[in-house]
Amino acid sequence: MTKSRTAAPPAEHARSPFTPESTKDTLLEACAAVGLDPANAELIRLGENAVYRLASPVIVRIGRTVAYADDARKEVAVARWLATEDYPATRALPIDQPVIVDGRVVTFWESLSEVEEYGSPVEVGALLARLHTLxxxxxxxxxxxxxxxxxxxxxxxxxxxSPEDAAFLRERLAQLREGYATLIFELPQGVIHGDANVGNVIRDRAGRPVLIDLDGFAVGPREWDLILTAIYYERFGWHTTEEYEAFTSVYGFDVMRWPGYPVLRDVREFLMVTWLSQKASHDERTAAEVRKRIRALRTGASRRDWEPY
Structure with missing residues (x-):
């Protein structure tokens, strides 16, 4: 077991904006703390986390602040449990982690492939069907x-x-909290991934679909894991009818037929907007997308022009 260390005192917020440049500095310090070589590291995603691929090959995930440290610890623990179940999920490196660097939380993972090839809706459904039995x-x-x-x-x-948008979002959040509290779920509750969609299923070097990004893992309603594939199909048009029918067939339940679907759909759309807003301050293309999405929430306009991120 390789022992890591805290490379900087924890802080509630990182000291610099969450950008490719600042996260690269975090990457360098974190790799030094655990003895990994960051040379030629590639930034492959910047969202809730900054995700880098090292030449090793190793995946490094950098959380925005230490406010996510508990989620990172849980993510590592869940990955190690799923490994004992031989479940196809991302594997955490056998080192003492997470590591805290510059007010950010960093974890280290086995690299599945040199390129990101996403899974299909039917593969998402099959992975969820198995996960929900554990x-x-x-x-x-x-x-x-x-x-x-x-x-x-x-x-x-x-x-x-803007003050107006912030006030609208706070009011909308209060409304959605009330709506969510009234939901009567049909499926039995248990372990859920928390952010299940094709973007979080990656094919490994042998072409097998593997579940990644376990930081949202929780115990809760199984409908939560089904809703994103449904709205990607019904609201955004990102999946075809054939893809969605294959997803529901392999899982064995169609969340769109559940009476609570409209409420849960609105909740997840709202969360997609607030998630993307984290990138708006340093990316004008993203900022324009967030403004468009907020207008759609205000007016009820079609979501068919929302761009995937």
Missing amino acids: EPPAGLQIPRLEPFARAERRITGNDWF
Whole structure:
């Protein structure tokens, strides 16, 4: 077991904006802390986390602030449990992690492939069907799903929003909390991925679909894991009818036929907007997309022109 260290004192917020440049500095310090070589590292995603691929090959995930440290610890623990179940999920490196660097939380993972090839909706459905049968060991403390925990932080901590938009989003958040509290779920509750969609299923070097990004793992309603594929089809047109029917067939349940679907659909759309808003201050293309999405939330306009991120 390789022992890592905290490379900088923890802080509630990182000291610099979450950009490719600042996360590269974090990457260098974190790799030095655990003895990995960051030369020729490639930034492959910048969203909730900055995700780098090292030449090793290793994947490094950098969280925005240490406010996500508990999620990172849970993510590593869940990955190690799923490995014991031989479940096809991303594998955490056998080192002491996460590592705290410059007010950010960093984790290290086996690289699945040199290129990102996303899974299909039917593969998402099959992975979820198997995941939802698993029972975690008693010692693994998986928290209950808190649907809105990050949304409030994203609104209050983002100076990019206009006062009018921030007020609208806070009001909308309150409405969605009330609506969510009234939902009567049909499926039995249990372990869920928390952000299940084709973007979080990657094919490995042998072409096998593997579930990644486990930081949203929770105990909660299984409908939560099905809703994104449904709205990607019904609201955004990102999946075809054939793809969605294959997804529901392999999983065995169509969340769109559940009476609570419209409420849960609105919740997930709202969370997609607040998630993307984190990138708006340093990317004008993203800022334009967020403004468009907020207008759609205000007016009820079609979501068919929302761009995938």
